[in-house]
Amino acid sequence: MNGRTAILDSSASTGPASTGLDGRVMRKLRVSVTSRCDLRCVYCDDPAKHPSGDPELDPAEIARLVGILAKQGIDEIRLTGGEPLVRRDLGEILVALESVQVAKGITTNGQNLEHWARPLAASGFGRVNVSLDSLDQEVYRRITGGGNLARVLAGIDSARAQGALVKINCVVLAGINDGEIEAFHDFSAKTGLEVRFLELLPAGPAQALLARRLVVAETILERLEAHAGTLSHLPAAADSTAFRRSTEAGAVLGFVAGQSRPFCSSCSRLRLSSRGVLHPCLFREEGVSLREKSAQEIAILVSEVLTSKPLLRSAGIARSLGALGG
Numbered sequence: 202m203n204g205r206t207a208i209l210d211s212s213a214s215t216g217p218a219s220t221g222l223d224g225r226v227m228r229k230l231r232v233s234v235t236s237r238c239d240l241r242c243v244y245c246d247d248p249a250k251h252p253s254g255d256p257e258l259d260p261a262e263i264a265r266l267v268g269i270l271a272k273q274g275i276d277e278i279r280l281t282g283g284e285p286l287v288r289r290d291l292g293e294i295l296v297a298l299e300s301v302q303v304a305k306g307i308t309t310n311g312q313n314l315e316h317w318a319r320p321l322a323a324s325g326f327g328r329v330n331v332s333l334d335s336l337d338q339e340v341y342r343r344i345t346g347g348g349n350l351a352r353v354l355a356g357i358d359s360a361r362a363q364g365a366l367v368k369i370n371c372v373v374l375a376g377i378n379d380g381e382i383e384a385f386h387d388f389s390a391k392t393g394l395e396v397r398f399l400e401l402l403p404a405g406p407a408q409a410l411l412a413r414r415l416v417v418a419e420t421i422l423e424r425l426e427a428h429a430g431t432l433s434h435l436p437a438a439a440d441s442t443a444f445r446r447s448t449e450a451g452a453v454l455g456f457v458a459g460q461s462r463p464f465c466s467s468c469s470r471l472r473l474s475s476r477g478v479l480h481p482c483l484f485r486e487e488g489v490s491l492r493e494k495s496a497q498e499i500a501i502l503v504s505e506v507l508t509s510k511p512l513l514r515s516a517g518i519a520r521s522l523g524a525l526g527g
Contacts, residue, residue: 226274227469227470228440229275230270231279232280232281233472233526234258234281234288234291234475235257235475236282236524237282237283237284238283238287240346241346241347242344242345243346244407245522246405246406257475258476258492260293260296260297261297262493263298264298264301266473266477266499267301267473269499270473270503271301271302272496273499277303277305278298279305280305280307280326281525282308283475284310284312286312286314286316287313291317295321296324305324305327306328307321309332310348311333311352311353312349312353314352314353315352318360318365319363329360329367331353331356331357333353336350340381357394367394369385369394369395369397370397371396371397371398372400373400374410374414382428383424383429386429389452390452393451395454396453396454397443397454397457398421398456399457400415400418401415401460403460403518404483405518405521405523406521407522415460417458417461418456418458422446429449430448431448432447433447440468442459442464443457444462465482465511466512466513472525472526474524476490477490478490480506481509481511482511484514484517484518485511488506489502
């Protein structure tokens with residue numbers, strides 16, 4: 202099996218694939234619809250403090266750009282932020298994207314998910330990743346700067362009631378929520394939800410936290426084995442950011458080890474900012490504006506972006522994760 206086939210896995214493209222110089226096929230697009238957020242997580246930042254001179258893309262332009270990129274081989278999109286559910290015209294964005302034939306998902310902090318669960322499902326957004334760093338209200342409030350845990354859990358229930366595939370993303374922080382690793386295992390076993398443990402990444406304010414707050418995947422695996430016994434391997438796509446395990450109790454667990462096990466060499470993602478800049482990577486400042494560009498111009502610009510798609514992770518970046526859909 203050659204490298205390109207491994208990256209594509211079994212997913213079908215809607216058009217000719219966008220391929221980097223090293224043969225990697227770019228088939229996933231993260232679309233940041235806003236840089237604003239209603240939480241202030243300790244490892245993130247308020248991107249609104251660093252506004253761009255350009256306005257956010259309107260719904261029609263988002264759909265146009267996604268449609269053009271789909272014709273170039275993108276077959277999966279995920280709406281991100283900031284926090285995508287705070288955008289006031291999100292409903293218009295969802296409707297505008299209904300006609301674009303790609304797999305659709307969203308990553309959210311869940312504060313407003315209960316309200317948006319039905320519109321998301323109606324527009325084909327059947328994959329919902331929810332950021333949930335604690336199952337304890339006070340710890341959750343500390344990490345998020347005032348978030349409401351009950352609202353997140355209600356939102357998860359609503360999304361599942363609409364048939365969404367919900368996954369939980371938990372950033373593990375030493376001395377803050379690392380005592381809940383076992384509790385998240387039990388939560389997965391009880392609810393049937395896949396819980397993904399994320400390593401802290403050196404982006405924005407998290408760079409200052411890394412030395413004392415990083416918990417690597419190997420440590421999490423050891424804790425889980427001591428708690429739940431043997432961890433069985435589960436399949437994952439060749440370009441997945443996570444490796445997966447299950448336990449006899451029925452928990453399904455993912456591990457996104459971006460710091461200790463970087464996955465840059467198999468990454469198939471491009472990132473579109475809320476202001477229309479296409480970036481090759483979360484850890485690259487450079488990008489090209491697609492705003493008001495024709496399909497022909499965009500094809501050329503995508504080729505330029507692919508030349509800067511890294512094989513190795515950078516040491517860190519000043520831009521926060523939340524500014525580009527971390």
